[in-house]
Amino acid sequence: MILNRFQGWKEAWWPDKESAKELFQILVFSRIALIVAGWIGLARLPWKYYSPTFNVTTNPILLMWIRWDGLWYTGIAIHGYWFQALAFFPLYPLLTAILHWMTFLPVYVTALIVSNLGLIGFTISFYGLVRDLYGEDLAKRAVWIAIMFPTAFFMSAAYTEGLYMFLSTTVFWLAYRKKFWAAGIFGMLAALTRNEGAFTVIPILWSYYQSYGWTIKKSLWSVLLVPAGIVAFMIYQWRDFGSPLAFIAAQSYWGRQITWPWVGIFLAIKTIWHGSPLQPSTILSMIDLCAALIFMILWIFAWRRKFPVDWLAYWGILLLIDISAPDIHGRSPLLSMSRLVLILFPGFVMLGILAKHESWNRFFQWLLPMLQVTFFLIFATWHWIA
Template identity: 25%
Template sequence: MTDLETSAAGRGALRRAAPALLGYAAVRALGLLALALWSAARDKSAYTLLTARWDSLWYTRVAELGYGYEVRLPGGDVHSNLAFFPLLPWLERLGAAVSPLSYADAGFVVSLLASLAAAWGIFAVTEWMYGRRAGVCAVLLWAVLPVGVVQSMAYSESLFTALAAWSLYAVLTGRWVTAGVLAALAGLTRPVGLAVAAAVWVAAIAAHVRGRDGAAPERPRGDAARRVLGMLLAPLGAAGYVLWVGHRTGGGPLGYLDVQAGWRNGFDGGAAFARFVAGKFTSFPSALAGVGLVVGVAALVWLYVVCVRQRQPLALLVYAGFVIALALCASSYFGSKPRLLLPAFPLLLPLALALARLRTSRSALVVGGVAVASAVYGAFWLNGSGPP
């Protein structure tokens, strides 16, 4: 394609995505307005809640001072900033270097831009599979998630989701090198970046098998080499950072796990989470929360089964499965699990298809009602005592 053709294709893609992006921006604006009003009523700063609390403080500290900071708690736990992957702090440092923004301000800007990029990526994936209307619905459903306010925080969820969605889109459209590069960047953003690398690997292997068996259309010359290169690139971000942490701490290749253990975080197959849920049933009204958790986990499993039955592309199934497993089977920070599931957007596609079948007026009413509820809940959630 010539530069002119590429530019025209880009403008066409943006025009197709415009309703989704405008709807997404409207939902997020409603959420931020609700947060500002709720915070003002409680004499708190909404902007501080978005940029200078909890994990966002750890990211800005990495951006400003680099790695090596840790907090030793009375019980012996060691909270090291090596637990936080570097891409967001690098972007915060870059933003502060080229503008008058503070590190926290730069993190907020990165999050806002990345959330729009994530919405566009979700639209692109869904449109490729099910059409434009379903793509718009998928983006709106992602926007109105109860924990959607995190998409506007100086956290790494929006950045990671953007990289993951566009990497998956590159896989679906056969752009293997692009998919590998984006997967590597996702791996520099969050530990769950391994889910994107796994999706690239499984999809590439499946494409090779189909090609060998003659079940796939003939690919252009050099496609196999690009596929292999994409596979090699995909895990470099996550693997590179984990190995660097192991070298820095002297813990060897698995030294990053020791850093996570200092936060009492690890992978135990979901045993700790199961005990946490079971503990809710020892009294009332906490039993109601236990019922809610059980229903929530059952809904996740049901949605994933529906995704499988709808025969979503293998890359999406692998990616969503990894995100769910890593979120539910982590041994700590149970209150953050909804946030950790935020990047699992393929789970929303069955709901997006159902919403797309409704008349426009009815689907708008559904989305509008859920958006208001999400905005109120997000404001209540961030004004609570614990981290999201």
């Protein structure tokens, strides 16, 4: 029975042989291109910048992926939590530590294994989700755009993006197929990976309402699994740090403040207006502001094209939250927005719809890989990008 169920899931989820080959090629060649670009940046370019204090290895192929937040996640996997680290949710470092314990590989290696397994899982789940709703052609375009997006290299770095995108898109796919309890479990794991995972209750609730209306059935309780992950993390903080909301207080370490959504956009425009064109804060503010505005415009297009209600709600709420928590006194008020929009997967579907037109398709094929390699070079050489 279990084997039959697994076979049924595989047939429903797994792409056909030709599509699987195409997706595999996109993944492999895009990662090889990034590794080559990162190696050139670290070993050959004259403007490289090393940070010896934080370099975890002398191997450039490994080193290029362990940057910035990656040091926090691997640090948690090695040492456990300290107060400032509570801003980072536990599942990714926990999986990294478990894999390290099981394989005896260095933590920095297992962190990248977890990320890239998440990327592979995301490729399959995202393809299956879009294929079921919009067909195979759009699914392939959306996956290509997601993998080639300028900040998509974070899905292979020691960051949570790859794992979270796999878990969150799987929730939508399972909810779409009325697998409420399985969706609840994946939602709980998503909420243990990033705080945005709490909003994976949206597709579960929406799919339940479409199936049963206001009737209360046992499967409705599956939504409680999603916040259960955050509650467990809060209990841990209460026990070890004296407050169940310590993770919110820890966010102040990065200077973020909750404010009106237009404040961050206004401050970004102000920074760009008063800054020098080649000043890092000006360039970063332009990148982050463009990411925010593009995904806002894409949301409007998606709404006009009648995207699923749960997609629009999830996308809109997460985007609103990110815009409403700017780094008011930082180099870029909308700090990391070009990376934060990466988890808004319906945006890639909308871009895939645009790419159906030959002119947009050519534009994306040229622009996205070029920007991703450029951003990755900045990231790999210890400069800030997102």
